Amino acid sequence: MKYTLSFTLNGDPVDVLVKPTDTLLDVLRENLNVTSPKRGCDSGDCGACTVLLDEQPILSCLTIALTVAGRDIKTIESFTSKDGKMHPLQQSFHESYAAQCGFCTPGMLVSSKALLDKNPRPTRDEIVAAISGNICRCGTYHEVIEAIESFASGDRKE
Numbered sequence: 299m300k301y302t303l304s305f306t307l308n309g310d311p312v313d314v315l316v317k318p319t320d321t322l323l324d325v326l327r328e329n330l331n332v333t334s335p336k337r338g339c340d341s342g343d344c345g346a347c348t349v350l351l352d353e354q355p356i357l358s359c360l361t362i363a364l365t366v367a368g369r370d371i372k373t374i375e376s377f378t379s380k381d382g383k384m385h386p387l388q389q390s391f392h393e394s395y396a397a398q399c400g401f402c403t404p405g406m407l408v409s410s411k412a413l414l415d416k417n418p419r420p421t422r423d424e425i426v427a428a429i430s431g432n433i434c435r436c437g438t439y440h441e442v443i444e445a446i447e448s449f450a451s452g453d454r455k456e
């Protein structure tokens with residue numbers, strides 16, 4: 299049995315048929331071909347699947363898709379401008395070498411953007427807390443923190 303799920307994805311309305319057991323991560327990646335949220339652990343431990351639900355970071359692998367009916371979901375596909383220009387925060391990650399394999403990077407960007415939208419001048423401790431749910435197996439934490447600090451310091455602004 300499938301149900302129609304309607305929500306807003308990266309600013310556009312979407313309707314998609316889903317099973318009651320489908321997670322938001324399943325639907326984004328497999329039904330809607332939005333592949334920036336990654337399937338790492340699939341059990342809430344790594345943060346690679348982080349997306350924004352009404353501007354709050356959530357783990358899409360632990361979110362039953364039908365629960366986002368009528369809500370606003372954003373992934374990093376929405377950060378890039380229509381002409382393909384990176385968001386200044388993405389640019390800052392790039393310039394700080396904050397991505398090695400890049401697997402954790404979409405989740406890191408989502409978590410850090412959620413922080414910066416609420417708190418444009420976070421302390422180092424606040425940055426560390428904001429990305430504490432995002433595991434980087436390449437160990438780029440120092441570079442990620444540097445990228446966020448560089449953006450927040452005003453070196454890079456939207």
Ligand code: FES
Nearest residue numbers: 338339340345359
């Ligand atoms: S894939 Fe969701 S937390 Fe790891």
Ligand code: FES
Nearest residue numbers: 398402434435436
């Ligand atoms: S850059 Fe490889 S997992 Fe973070």
